[in-house]
Amino acid sequence: STQCNFRYCVEITKMSSGAADLRQRKKENCTESDKMAPEERNKENSKLGRSPKYMLIQRFAKLFFGCLAAVTSGMMYAVYLSTYHERKFWFSSRQELEREITFQGDSAIYYSFYKELLKAPSFERGVYELTHNNKTVSLKTINAVQQMTLYPELIASILYQASGSEEVIEPVYFYIGIVFGLQGIYVTALFVTSWVMSGTWLAGMLTVAWFIINRTDTTRIDYSIPSRENWALPYFACQVAALTGYLKKNLSCSAEKFCYLLVSASTYTFMMMWEYSHYLLFVQAVSLFLLDSFALAQTEKVHEVYKIYLLSLFLGYLLQFENSALLVSPLLSLVAALMLSKCLQMNMKKGTFMSRLLKVMYVYLVLTFTVTLNFLLKMFVPHKENEHLLKFIEVKLGLNTTKNFTMNWLLCQESLQAPSQDFFLRLTQSSLLPFYILVLIICFFSVTQVIIRRICGEPLKETVKLEDGRIGERPEIVYHVIHTILLGCLAMCLEGMKYLWTPYVCMLAAFGVCSPELWMTLFKWLRLKAVHPILLALILSMAVPTIIGFSLWKEFFPRIMTELAELQEFYDPDTVELMTWIKRQAPVAAVFAGSPQLMGVIRLCTGWMVSSLPLYNDDDLLKRNENIYQIYSKRSAEDIYKILTSYKANFLVIEDSICNEVGPVRGCRVKDLLDIANGHVVCEEGDSYTYSKYGRFCHEIKMNYSPYVNYFTRVYWNRSYFVYRINTVISFQS
Numbered sequence: 001s002t003q004c005n006f007r008y009c010v011e012i013t014k015m016s017s018g019a020a021d022l023r024q025r026k027k028e029n030c031t032e033s034d035k036m037a038p039e040e041r042n043k044e045n046s047k048l049g050r051s052p053k054y055m056l057i058q059r060f061a062k063l064f065f066g067c068l069a070a071v072t073s074g075m076m077y078a079v080y081l082s083t084y085h086e087r088k089f090w091f092s093s094r095q096e097l098e099r100e101i102t103f104q105g106d107s108a109i110y111y112s113f114y115k116e117l118l119k120a121p122s123f124e125r126g127v128y129e130l131t132h133n134n135k136t137v138s139l140k141t142i143n144a145v146q147q148m149t150l151y152p153e154l155i156a157s158i159l160y161q162a163s164g165s166e167e168v169i170e171p172v173y174f175y176i177g178i179v180f181g182l183q184g185i186y187v188t189a190l191f192v193t194s195w196v197m198s199g200t201w202l203a204g205m206l207t208v209a210w211f212i213i214n215r216t217d218t219t220r221i222d223y224s225i226p227s228r229e230n231w232a233l234p235y236f237a238c239q240v241a242a243l244t245g246y247l248k249k250n251l252s253c254s255a256e257k258f259c260y261l262l263v264s265a266s267t268y269t270f271m272m273m274w275e276y277s278h279y280l281l282f283v284q285a286v287s288l289f290l291l292d293s294f295a296l297a298q299t300e301k302v303h304e305v306y307k308i309y310l311l312s313l314f315l316g317y318l319l320q321f322e323n324s325a326l327l328v329s330p331l332l333s334l335v336a337a338l339m340l341s342k343c344l345q346m347n348m349k350k351g352t353f354m355s356r357l358l359k360v361m362y363v364y365l366v367l368t369f370t371v372t373l374n375f376l377l378k379m380f381v382p383h384k385e386n387e388h389l390l391k392f393i394e395v396k397l398g399l400n401t402t403k404n405f406t407m408n409w410l411l412c413q414e415s416l417q418a419p420s421q422d423f424f425l426r427l428t429q430s431s432l433l434p435f436y437i438l439v440l441i442i443c444f445f446s447v448t449q450v451i452i453r454r455i456c457g458e459p460l461k462e463t464v465k466l467e468d469g470r471i472g473e474r475p476e477i478v479y480h481v482i483h484t485i486l487l488g489c490l491a492m493c494l495e496g497m498k499y500l501w502t503p504y505v506c507m508l509a510a511f512g513v514c515s516p517e518l519w520m521t522l523f524k525w526l527r528l529k530a531v532h533p534i535l536l537a538l539i540l541s542m543a544v545p546t547i548i549g550f551s552l553w554k555e556f557f558p559r560i561m562t563e564l565a566e567l568q569e570f571y572d573p574d575t576v577e578l579m580t581w582i583k584r585q586a587p588v589a590a591v592f593a594g595s596p597q598l599m600g601v602i603r604l605c606t607g608w609m610v611s612s613l614p615l616y617n618d619d620d621l622l623k624r625n626e627n628i629y630q631i632y633s634k635r636s637a638e639d640i641y642k643i644l645t646s647y648k649a650n651f652l653v654i655e656d657s658i659c660n661e662v663g664p665v666r667g668c669r670v671k672d673l674l675d676i677a678n679g680h681v682v683c684e685e686g687d688s689y690t691y692s693k694y695g696r697f698c699h700e701i702k703m704n705y706s707p708y709v710n711y712f713t714r715v716y717w718n719r720s721y722f723v724y725r726i727n728t729v730i731s732f733q734s
Helices: 002-048 052-089 096-101 106-119 123-131 151-162 171-198 201-213 228-247 253-273 277-293 299-319 330-347 353-360 362-380 387-396 405-411 421-429 432-455 475-493 495-514 516-526 533-565 573-585 596-606 619-632 637-646 670-677 697-703
Strands: 591-593 651-655 681-684 687-690 712-717 721-726
Touching: 052 171, 052 201, 052 533, 096 171, 096 573, 096 596, 106 123, 106 151, 106 171, 106 596, 123 151, 151 171, 151 253, 171 201, 171 228, 171 475, 171 495, 201 495, 201 533, 228 253, 228 277, 228 299, 228 475, 228 495, 253 277, 253 299, 277 299, 277 330, 277 362, 277 475, 299 330, 330 362, 387 405, 405 619, 405 670, 421 432, 421 495, 432 475, 432 495, 432 516, 475 495, 495 516, 495 533, 516 533, 573 596, 573 712, 573 721, 591 596, 596 651, 619 637, 619 651, 619 670, 619 697, 637 697, 637 721, 697 721
Parallel strands: 591 651
Antiparallel strands: 651 721, 681 687, 712 721
16 A cells, blocks of 8 residues: 555655646746757857947847838828828819718718717717717717727727817817728738748838838728728738737747737737627638648647637627627637547647547547537527628528528628629739749648658758758748638628638748749759759848839839829819708608718718618618619619608618619619619519619609609709609599
């Protein structure tokens, strides 16, 4: 018994010491990297005959000029956007009403709430009115902060009032200035990411050049300034830059902590700025999961990022008024499944049959846990916010068909179509796509080689040297390869996803052509002997981006200068006249009905209540939009009257551009979609015909005959708009 007790004590001692080792492993790694890095650098410097002081000055100069170039690039891009916006809209010479008309659709709604916050007697009162808003949509009280993710407007209003800018700058300039500044941060973050990956800030300069030249496909800032993605994506770019540094090997402890804190802060901020942010973080989590599955990165670092996701989801759920969409998000299910699977692996005794089986079945286990957990959460957590997205995906993938107006209208939107050939042609003309494909192919095959070596049991090198030609062993490179492939697959399905993918195409392509390691990897495969491969790799990493830069400068710089010098004009007199008439003639308590896009502009420019909004994350608003769009269908005057009065509407605005729409794609016009939804389409011998015993309402009401004049009275019209008062007392005329 004494011998057994002794063995038991020994085992307990070993287990406790092993646990202590695990707890201190991260700290030891930091300490070792801090100690080893200077020693290795000193040895290398002594071989080259350089003093540590000389190397310190050289590193400081490189860092200083790189940071200066990054910040300057961001500031110049922000100034460029501001100048282009001024030239396009003549913003400084416009009246306030004409400026506000430039905000269209959902952008008008976001800016209108910013105005309301500034008009409130106090910030607290303004927030209360937004969270209990009953003055925007008729017969509906909404929490606008939660439903429309108005945290950017809250922050902008606080900064405007706290900085004392009321007497210095107008609210609209302050608002768009913040957005343009964030775009500058976006560009700076992409610059830093390519710089960290390649080791030279020349890659950052090339990234910025490609980003600006392909601005049509990298950002929507030109025509939708207040959109949520313009506020959110700069923070995601900062998170990606910090994550790139965090995943690097042999990182000093202080640098690792800084990157970790930046990843944490930017992840949470990104989640608060955009309601769909958790879907993009889900794609990132899948990339990290694959990176960890092939044992190409430190597991502890990847799991620290998972914990950041969980913390951000938890805080987001609390501060977004218990947003149930975050609880049923695939991100939460995936991260929970990953943590659970890893816990099972760690608790299983190593070397046993079950531990080996779990290692082989790890991917299957995670996928099973993810799907099961997500299914259970959706069963027990009430949620409605994103159900229409799932229906849309089903129809988009051909798994289902529908006559529903909203679904078919979404499918007809250009951003939800497959990308056109013009998109690929533009990327090719700027030389971005060819170099991206070259870099991606080299990195992909290098990563594949590393994975095969790992399967065969070969360990990864602690430090990958230039002469090794193994760029696929760098975890941050593997992450970006996986991430850009996943985003590229989404962009090939939905053109709107190109605004997420193309910026990282610019960054990856610029990193590749400026990286000596990438060229060295290629030369290792080609087995060059005539020329020293290291020397050639160093030469090409400088020569190729220089040649690309000069060619881009020669071809595109004159175009950009011409674009800035050209005075464009945005003039919409009909809309200005309509808004002026509403403010002067319509009763203050009036409710307007019309297309959701126009209702957003009316709400911003006049402050009058509307019956619908251009928002697509609420089932009730989607149903309202479909019902009010019936004014362009073949329905009777009585039907339309009942629909409008059910929402307490007093005035109806008919847009001639929708009523007489001649779309490029037949079947995607609003009136065509309404005919399909209402069953007014008859198919005979392959041709489709519309049939109804009533004429199209928007045409018939202009004729001024019974029964239309019994229900509606025309009170204003111009070339584009017809306004009708909805009669409260119906007088039937013969």
